[in-house]
Amino acid sequence: MLVNAYGAHAGDKPLEPLRITRRTPGAHDVQIDIAYCGICHSDLHQVRAEWPGTRFPCVPGHEIVGRVSAVGAQVSGFKAGDLVGIGCIVDSCKRCPECEEGLENYCDRLVGTYNGPTPDEPGWTFGGYSQKIVVHERYVLRIRHPEEQLAAVAPLLCAGITTYSPLRHWNAGPGKKVGVAGIGGLGHMGIKLAHAMGAHVVAFTTSNSKRETAKALGADEVVVSANADEMAAHVKSFDLILDTVAAPHNLDAFLTLLKRDGTLTLVGVPSTPHPSPGVFNLIFKRRAIAGSLIGGIPETQEMLDFCAERGIVADIELIRADQINTAYERMLNSDVKYRFVIDIASLAA
Numbered sequence: 001m002l003v004n005a006y007g008a009h010a011g012d013k014p015l016e017p018l019r020i021t022r023r024t025p026g027a028h029d030v031q032i033d034i035a036y037c038g039i040c041h042s043d044l045h046q047v048r049a050e051w052p053g054t055r056f057p058c059v060p061g062h063e064i065v066g067r068v069s070a071v072g073a074q075v076s077g078f079k080a081g082d083l084v085g086i087g088c089i090v091d092s093c094k095r096c097p098e099c100e101e102g103l104e105n106y107c108d109r110l111v112g113t114y115n116g117p118t119p120d121e122p123g124w125t126f127g128g129y130s131q132k133i134v135v136h137e138r139y140v141l142r143i144r145h146p147e148e149q150l151a152a153v154a155p156l157l158c159a160g161i162t163t164y165s166p167l168r169h170w171n172a173g174p175g176k177k178v179g180v181a182g183i184g185g186l187g188h189m190g191i192k193l194a195h196a197m198g199a200h201v202v203a204f205t206t207s208n209s210k211r212e213t214a215k216a217l218g219a220d221e222v223v224v225s226a227n228a229d230e231m232a233a234h235v236k237s238f239d240l241i242l243d244t245v246a247a248p249h250n251l252d253a254f255l256t257l258l259k260r261d262g263t264l265t266l267v268g269v270p271s272t273p274h275p276s277p278g279v280f281n282l283i284f285k286r287r288a289i290a291g292s293l294i295g296g297i298p299e300t301q302e303m304l305d306f307c308a309e310r311g312i313v314a315d316i317e318l319i320r321a322d323q324i325n326t327a328y329e330r331m332l333n334s335d336v337k338y339r340f341v342i343d344i345a346s347l348a349a
């Protein structure tokens with residue numbers, strides 16, 4: 001079926017209205033009428049070809065929420081009318097050790113929600129800046145938040161799980177001091193989630209204007225990272241720092257803040273590498289630099305339920321599809337508190 005979408009024909013072209021084809025649901029497929037889709041910085045990296053391998057036209061969007069409008073004959077877990085979400089994963093091999101453990105995010109044959117290989121025409125996937133999507137039931141998430149919160153739930157599908165998963169893996173919780181660097185879409189969810197897990201949370205920002213608002217998100221302390229005295233006050237004190245910054249920067253400034261055996265976990269994916277960190281900062285305190293990629297499907301459902309039980313959603317600015325290009329510029333200027341979400345009803349005309 002043909003549906004309205006928003007995407008770009010080249011890395012140096014703005015996004016514009018497009019028509020794309022969605023497959024008829026197969027036996028295990030769920031068809032979703034998309035209500036809202038968040039704008040992740042990864043969408044911008046990909047559609048502007050800042051990362052290698054973008055295929056055009058490119059329709060981004062992997063923070064998808066909506067209602068089921070049809071299901072295949074073999075689908076038993078979902079029915080028309082259910083509130084559901086789709087994150088960054090729409091397929092994987094389903095057989096490797098990672099898939100068997102529910103860590104589909106680390107499957108070598110992971111299919112991303114956009115720009116991933118698919119037998120569907122034209123050969124790569126299209127994301128959530130579109131009216132409908134058809135996805136195998138394994139990758140469909142159930143949403144238990146009240147419907148009024150649906151737009152603000154959308155960012156949980158990427159920003160939420162990408163911060164929840166490393167916070168859980170590195171045991172954020174009571175008695176732990178956790179830093180979150182970069183208070184954007186991912187970072188603001190990292191603050192909310194680490195706070196909800198019971199950790200002492202310190203937010204690192206380059207934006208003075210976020211000093212007060214970060215406290216409202218749940219940060220116990222806020223550090224403006226350009227201020228050397230403020231940084232020095234936290235030397236050798238962190239168990240974990242989650243680095244969500246979308247641009248290359250000096251990692252040593254954060255490594256020196258880790259206590260012995262502390263970990264700096266990178267989730268931001270700048271288009272050019274960070275300057276190499278100093279070895280001394282690693283070996284003298286047995287510190288580690290790690291990375292983390294979104295999260296698997298079972299953990300994404302766990303995160304959604306954790307948030308539903310506690311009333312946690314993203315702080316969002318709702319926009320129309322024809323505001324996407326402006327939203328990208330504002331995101332580059334760190335001028336969003338804290339996630340743009342597209343009202344997909346605006347694609348109808």
Ligand code: NAP
Pocket residue numbers: 039040041042043045158159162181182183184185186187204205206207210244245246247248249266267268269270292293294331332334338
């Ligand atoms: P975002 O909303 O643009 O937030 C990034 C934040 O980083 C900004 O708000 C800003 O925070 C800070 N920042 C930006 N430029 C900076 C600079 N030059 N120097 C220092 N700080 C800077 O982006 P996002 O959607 O949260 O995504 C963040 C990164 O994570 C992107 O690279 C994205 O591709 C990546 N990502 C990774 C995964 C994964 O699985 N690992 C998943 C999703 C996204 P302040 O104003 O507070 O300084």
Ligand code: ZN
Pocket residue numbers: 040041042043062088158159
């Ligand atoms: Zn994302």
